[in-house]
Amino acid sequence: MAVLVSNPKNNAPDRRRPSSVSIRDVAKRAGVSIATVSRAVNRVPTVDPELVRRVRKAIEEVGYLPNTQARALVSGRSHLLGLIVSEITNPFFPELVQEFENLATAQGYEVLIGSTSYDPARTESLMRRLLQRNVDGVAVMTFGVEEELVKKLVEREFPLVFVDAGPSLPNIHVLKVDYAEGIRQGVQHLAALGHRKIAFISGPLEQRSPRVRRDAFLKAMREIGIDVPPEHEAEGTHTMEGGIVAMERLLTQDPLPTAVMCSNDMTAIGALHALYRTPLKVPRDISVVGFDDIHLAQFMLPPLTTVQMSCKSLAAAAVEALRAGIEPDHPKSSQKEWAIPTRLVVRQSSSFPPDSLPAKLKEGR
Amino acid sequence: MAVLVSNPKNNAPDRRRPSSVSIRDVAKRAGVSIATVSRAVNRVPTVDPELVRRVRKAIEEVGYLPNTQARALVSGRSHLLGLIVSEITNPFFPELVQEFENLATAQGYEVLIGSTSYDPARTESLMRRLLQRNVDGVAVMTFGVEEELVKKLVEREFPLVFVDAGPSLPNIHVLKVDYAEGIRQGVQHLAALGHRKIAFISGPLEQRSPRVRRDAFLKAMREIGIDVPPEHEAEGTHTMEGGIVAMERLLTQDPLPTAVMCSNDMTAIGALHALYRTPLKVPRDISVVGFDDIHLAQFMLPPLTTVQMSCKSLAAAAVEALRAGIEPDHPKSSQKEWAIPTRLVVRQSSSFPPDSLPAKLKEGR
DNA sequence: ATGAAAGCGCTAACAC
DNA sequence: GTGTTAGCGCTTTCAT
Numbered sequence: 001m002a003v004l005v006s007n008p009k010n011n012a013p014d015r016r017r018p019s020s021v022s023i024r025d026v027a028k029r030a031g032v033s034i035a036t037v038s039r040a041v042n043r044v045p046t047v048d049p050e051l052v053r054r055v056r057k058a059i060e061e062v063g064y065l066p067n068t069q070a071r072a073l074v075s076g077r078s079h080l081l082g083l084i085v086s087e088i089t090n091p092f093f094p095e096l097v098q099e100f101e102n103l104a105t106a107q108g109y110e111v112l113i114g115s116t117s118y119d120p121a122r123t124e125s126l127m128r129r130l131l132q133r134n135v136d137g138v139a140v141m142t143f144g145v146e147e148e149l150v151k152k153l154v155e156r157e158f159p160l161v162f163v164d165a166g167p168s169l170p171n172i173h174v175l176k177v178d179y180a181e182g183i184r185q186g187v188q189h190l191a192a193l194g195h196r197k198i199a200f201i202s203g204p205l206e207q208r209s210p211r212v213r214r215d216a217f218l219k220a221m222r223e224i225g226i227d228v229p230p231e232h233e234a235e236g237t238h239t240m241e242g243g244i245v246a247m248e249r250l251l252t253q254d255p256l257p258t259a260v261m262c263s264n265d266m267t268a269i270g271a272l273h274a275l276y277r278t279p280l281k282v283p284r285d286i287s288v289v290g291f292d293d294i295h296l297a298q299f300m301l302p303p304l305t306t307v308q309m310s311c312k313s314l315a316a317a318a319v320e321a322l323r324a325g326i327e328p329d330h331p332k333s334s335q336k337e338w339a340i341p342t343r344l345v346v347r348q349s350s351s352f353p354p355d356s357l358p359a360k361l362k363e364g365r
Numbered sequence: 366m367a368v369l370v371s372n373p374k375n376n377a378p379d380r381r382r383p384s385s386v387s388i389r390d391v392a393k394r395a396g397v398s399i400a401t402v403s404r405a406v407n408r409v410p411t412v413d414p415e416l417v418r419r420v421r422k423a424i425e426e427v428g429y430l431p432n433t434q435a436r437a438l439v440s441g442r443s444h445l446l447g448l449i450v451s452e453i454t455n456p457f458f459p460e461l462v463q464e465f466e467n468l469a470t471a472q473g474y475e476v477l478i479g480s481t482s483y484d485p486a487r488t489e490s491l492m493r494r495l496l497q498r499n500v501d502g503v504a505v506m507t508f509g510v511e512e513e514l515v516k517k518l519v520e521r522e523f524p525l526v527f528v529d530a531g532p533s534l535p536n537i538h539v540l541k542v543d544y545a546e547g548i549r550q551g552v553q554h555l556a557a558l559g560h561r562k563i564a565f566i567s568g569p570l571e572q573r574s575p576r577v578r579r580d581a582f583l584k585a586m587r588e589i590g591i592d593v594p595p596e597h598e599a600e601g602t603h604t605m606e607g608g609i610v611a612m613e614r615l616l617t618q619d620p621l622p623t624a625v626m627c628s629n630d631m632t633a634i635g636a637l638h639a640l641y642r643t644p645l646k647v648p649r650d651i652s653v654v655g656f657d658d659i660h661l662a663q664f665m666l667p668p669l670t671t672v673q674m675s676c677k678s679l680a681a682a683a684v685e686a687l688r689a690g691i692e693p694d695h696p697k698s699s700q701k702e703w704a705i706p707t708r709l710v711v712r713q714s715s716s717f718p719p720d721s722l723p724a725k726l727k728e729g730r
Numbered sequence: 731a732t733g734a735a736a737g738c739g740c741t742a743a744c745a746c
Numbered sequence: 747g748t749g750t751t752a753g754c755g756c757t758t759t760c761a762t
Contacts, residue, residue: 412747416748
């Protein structure tokens, strides 16, 4: 069983990997043409079943694996999907990546992943590399993609999906997260418990998505007739560290808020940590609400009340949107906007404000 | 500026993406042959600088991006690296992925990622797909790869890296994590504080790596003359949930351990959670030590004492090992084993055992 | 139903 | 120093 055949031409070391068996080896072995092998592999129905059998056997014997690159080269489709996230170490993203990958591979795609660390230059180069790899489409779950490049791609009808509308170009697939509804539910939950002094820890406000969340919060507060004083708005970084710092800042305010909504769960977790170091108890003295509902949220102490943004929906919509743009006869090829639902998940980090009537009643029992 | 050229042959819709500009377009525009363009792009030194300039200009004008697939097809190298992890939602892995990706892209490689969820069938199919994609090498950071396949690949000299030695085959690159040293340091740290009743929460013992860690623990205990009673060994799952359950089981034992070492940080975090729900205080009544030193560890309450396994070293060694196997004149192409150091990071989840002499002295002051 | 041959975009001999 | 050409492994006409 000669696995390696030495280079016939000269004795210089062959730099290439011992080229794995090709379609020709199978054809030879099965005593058919390479075209027949190709057809058999691709299940073209008109092939003689007997030949199919022989081909299958030969494939088995020589251990043939079709070369995707060659396939892609001729078919023009790579069955590769690009997935750009901002920061894979932010626990929200692995969950998203996992879902995305599951769905994509189930559809016969492979996923080329890249994280940008919020760096536009990296994002840019990443995009270029993905294009050179001939990805069939890209899901952009971050920001800072140069508008020019996007415009060109859109013109070429290159399938692209953004979250929360990146560049406001027509003809782009957009995953519209329903921040308004989720955050409104959070605010109303707190208000219903009796909170009026509700603070907000935002994400980095130079980014679009954190701004949208902040605005949704302010709007929800206005709806119930509460003005948020500026000292009850703190800017975080969407990390635990940022949450700690922002919470500490809020703790120096007078009056103290009785509840804090956070722009994402990592921030909320940071806030919980900051509070643990004070005499204040959550939720007795102060309530904390997060956003995202990452896996970790339910394991916090106390388990975090948070607004769930469905990872599954996000990933599913992203994959579907890309397929709609890639596959010519996909049913939803004209749909451009995809709604991502959000909903409040009440756990134990939120309760009545201190000294509130219901709380006293409760204690009185 | 005609971006789209309609199909000349018939009026059926062209299924292929409007083929992005190719090397021929550049050649035409620059008035040179495609070979010259290729040479210019690949910085072959013998090209007339003037022509290089013209080619560059043409590339700019037509927006040319070399097609990696075609390149890979002819050069036999895809500049793709496969990275197989078991569970991307386990916080240890994103950190690893991030590092790996950074290093790989810095070297001109792209990363094709896959997570197996510990499912051998998935691992198998993932491996196949990676091979079909012609990845130049694969780093396997999980287990359950069919030995047969691995054997075949090794015979073909396909670059493969395993952690902790997967199949015990010769001629495989292995990342040897120094569990013994790290865990010994952990045990000695606890013993030095006065602990004798040290329990261990392992990972799922049907997997290799958890077994190795458990054995390292038992060995370290034996070294200091302590026998670990079976009721002080609990099997976890390397998840928070598993840590909680295992810790609860340990809490029913008599005598209670005064310290618990955990097979990974997620387990330790679970253990902390279980303890928070009891009157026992960490580290006053019981010490907890983790393993991995994930980012989260330092943010626990109290911050987790843990054995650091350097993510950076792991990723760096993996990339280097693969490159050694891929690139013909890589300096370390003969090195087969790569040592991954570990070291104890003492934080605040470990202290004297309750009622120990030093603790009493301390209180007495 | 099957095979021969063209060609996907590129690199690397080989000529000039 | 530059152009011509033969493939890389595959799919897909086009004959047969």
